[in-house]
Amino acid sequence: MNFDFLQIPEAGEKITMSDGKLIVPSNPLIGLIIGDGIGPDISRVGQKVIDAAVKKAYTNQRKIVWCELPAGESALQQYDTILPEDTLTFLQNYLVAIKGPLTTPVGSGTRSLNVTLRQKLDLYSCVRPVKYFPGVPSPMVSPQKLDVIIFRENTEDLYMGIEWKEGTLAAQKIISFLKTEMGVTIRADSGVGIKPISKFATQRLVKSAIEYALKNNRRSLTLVHKGNIMKFTEGAFKEWGYEIAREYPELITEEELYHKYNGTVPAGKIILKDRIADSMFQQLLLRPEEYDLLVAPNLNGDYLSDACAAQVGGLGIAPGANINYESGHALFEATHGSAPKYTGMDKVNPGSFILSGVMMLDYLGWHEAAQLIVKSFSTIITQKTVTYDLARQMAGAKLLKCSEFGEAIINNMS
Secondary structure, three states: OOOOOOOOOOOOEOOEEEOOEEEOOOOEEEEEEOOOOOHHHHHHHHHHHHHHHHHHHHOOOOOOEEEEOOOOHHHHHHHOOOOOHHHHHHHHHHOEEEEOOOOOOOOOOOOOHHHHHHHHOOOOEEEEEEEOOOOOOOOOOOHHHOEEEEEEEOOOHHHHOOEEOOOOHHHHHHHHHHHHHHOOOOOOOOOEEOOOOOHHHHHHHHHHHHHHHHHOOOOEEEEEEOOOOOOOOHHHHHHHHHHHHOOOOOEEEHHHHHHOOOOOOOOOOEEEEEEEHHHHHHHHHHOHHHOOEEEEOHHHHHHHHHHHHHHOOOHHHOEEEEEOOOOOOEEEEEOOOOOHHHOOOOOOOOHHHHHHHHHHHHHHOOHHHHHHHHHHHHHHHHOOEEOHHHHOOOOOOEEOOHHHHHHHHHHOOO
């Protein structure tokens, strides 16, 4: 492959995919997108924490070789594009990368680069684990009851960005077509968007979620949808999900649970549920312990991911990944925004990036290093040595800078 400007470190080796399995060398070459705004602060700290965990877990036997990739506002200044072709080529060929937050304009300007990367690389599964760390301030009485993994479809739905601005010729054509050809009346001063949800994308997501649930001993899998209103998109999401689930004998429906098994889950079985999206929000507040792995279309999954994160302390400690389990491509990411007002202040919580790094290490199969970070992260939270977002809510907390928080994690690894 040819690169116009990117210098690929010679010390690193490619991660590859063979027979559906990730092949990880001892010195994998992994992409690093620093990000915009607070990106440099949290990404550099996260990189140090990940490297320290790998070194402590494996001494000199394993080491990540990083390749920094330009993207976002900094790339626009230097390369006149927010996504240089070299960056995309690297991501397509080297499979695994991690990134800081990238700025997305609201209302105008370029579309989300996050969404662009997911679509360009066909990263169809947005995976968001949400679990409480003891000691983290939370608005909930019992935040520890929430322990879910959210699988959000990542390539279609409203996030395809198929829309036309109010008053444009294109919008008028769509409105006219819908009225004359389909018998649907839309106000003339409307902006119009299209919401595609396909059987193909739905079923590959559900399949990946089921296989994740089986591999990780999850108790239940719930399809979240708004099929009572949008019957042929979100309602179809539910039906297509059940269709693929029937191929797995390990899954039983709630109806089977109570009519065939008298309400007792047989050993080795996973309960398959479905819930209307708005009801799901209520359920996660009132009965969170009843839910384990959620599978949702793009928009609902986005809402649910952030709402769940709020229950356990916020996006500052919410990790995420965008994965194509078939090709092996994976892009791990801090799930919050770029917070430009804090740029260069060494202030914000790097937890989201660091815990996304934990997900990346687990994806590589380097579980020992991942657990070192999780254990240490939990320890310094209970010690109340935290960044400002948590310190302001904790009586007697010791306030740390972003970089100091990372050093505390490294120093507490054992």
